Amino acid sequence: MTLIDGKAVSAQIKQEIAAEVEQIVAAGGKRPHLAAILVGHDGGSETYVANKVKACEACGFKSTLIRYEADITEAELIAKVEELNQDVDVDGFIVQLPLPKHISEQKVIETIDYRKDVDGFHPINVGRLAIGLPCYVSATPNGIIELLRRYNIETSGKKCVVLGRSNIVGKPMAALMMQKATPGDATVTVCHSHSHYLKKECLEADIIIAAIGKPNFVTADMVKEGAVVIDVGTTRVPDATKKNGFRLNGDVQFDEVAPKCSFITPVPGGVGPMTIVSLMKNTLLAGKKAIYQ
Numbered sequence: 001m002t003l004i005d006g007k008a009v010s011a012q013i014k015q016e017i018a019a020e021v022e023q024i025v026a027a028g029g030k031r032p033h034l035a036a037i038l039v040g041h042d043g044g045s046e047t048y049v050a051n052k053v054k055a056c057e058a059c060g061f062k063s064t065l066i067r068y069e070a071d072i073t074e075a076e077l078i079a080k081v082e083e084l085n086q087d088v089d090v091d092g093f094i095v096q097l098p099l100p101k102h103i104s105e106q107k108v109i110e111t112i113d114y115r116k117d118v119d120g121f122h123p124i125n126v127g128r129l130a131i132g133l134p135c136y137v138s139a140t141p142n143g144i145i146e147l148l149r150r151y152n153i154e155t156s157g158k159k160c161v162v163l164g165r166s167n168i169v170g171k172p173m174a175a176l177m178m179q180k181a182t183p184g185d186a187t188v189t190v191c192h193s194h195s196h197y198l199k200k201e202c203l204e205a206d207i208i209i210a211a212i213g214k215p216n217f218v219t220a221d222m223v224k225e226g227a228v229v230i231d232v233g234t235t236r237v238p239d240a241t242k243k244n245g246f247r248l249n250g251d252v253q254f255d256e257v258a259p260k261c262s263f264i265t266p267v268p269g270g271v272g273p274m275t276i277v278s279l280m281k282n283t284l285l286a287g288k289k290a291i292y293q
Contacts, residue, residue, distance in 0.1 A: 002262065003265075004147055004151055006273045007273045010273035011273075021059060033091050033287070035064040035094075038066070038096045039072055039096070040070035052279060081112055090116065091116065115286075118136055132181075139276070139282070144271060147265070155184060161205035162211065163192070163211060170190060170211050192212070203224050208230070209230045210252055216252070226262045231265050234272060248268045
């Protein structure tokens with residue numbers, strides 16, 4: 001069993017990005033600039049955004065954090081998005097989700113200029129991904145593809161089961177694994193909470209990507225010997241032994257499942273660090289105008 005070390009891979013990629021940024025700047029080019037909008041004080045969002053700002057520093061990017069209280073109106077937020085669309089110094093930007101209930105997330109996402117949508121959530125980027133055109137790929141699926149690539153995990157012709165059908169992970173992950181590419185070229189089944197024969201589907205899978213949001217959902221009796229298991233789950237579970245009072249728990253019953261696997265990602269330290277570094281890769285592409293002129 002090989003443990004897939006997302007932390008080590010992400011550190012390596014940050015070094016690669018930083019080296020390229022220094023080359024760009026030394027040649028008289030522009031330092032990539034990522035902006036982030038954070039609304040309210042959601043604990044998870046605060047952590048994610050702080051980590052993104054840190055990652056920008058490590059990659060040599062310029063970063064701007066724009067904060068609003070949770071009572072900002074939808075119109076005010078959309079006006080700020082439109083302002084960033086027009087700001088020539090900002091190469092890419094994100095609006096950290098979730099947003100307060102009175103703001104339509106979809107409306108905000110659709111207002112973002114798709115050429116600056118480094119989260120890969122705009123319908124144009126989602127549509128381009130679906131038909132295999134260059135685009136900003138959403139960060140978590142992109143990070144998983146990078147892990148499969150760097151660990152030389154064979155995917156062509158393999159049966160891949162994606163557990164979960166969210167717009168952020170499940171659907172784009174399935175699309176990427178289906179495409180004629182390496183990694184990719186797999187036979188993909190998408191399962192969810194209403195799927196019949198879910199255990200049978202998983203037992204036949206060479207690769208399981210668990211993004212269903214239920215702690216310890218994947219148990220040893222669902223996984224065949226030698227399978228590759230990628231755990232996207234990050235549920236906060238109360239834990240009195242931890243300083244902050246909780247621990248992150250994956251969708252996979254790790255201790256049971258790991259001995260059966262050829263490769264498996266831990267939680268934390270697997271997919272999580274790759275999500276942020278994928279955002280950095282998209283920001284570098286945006287700075288270079290490598291996808292959209």
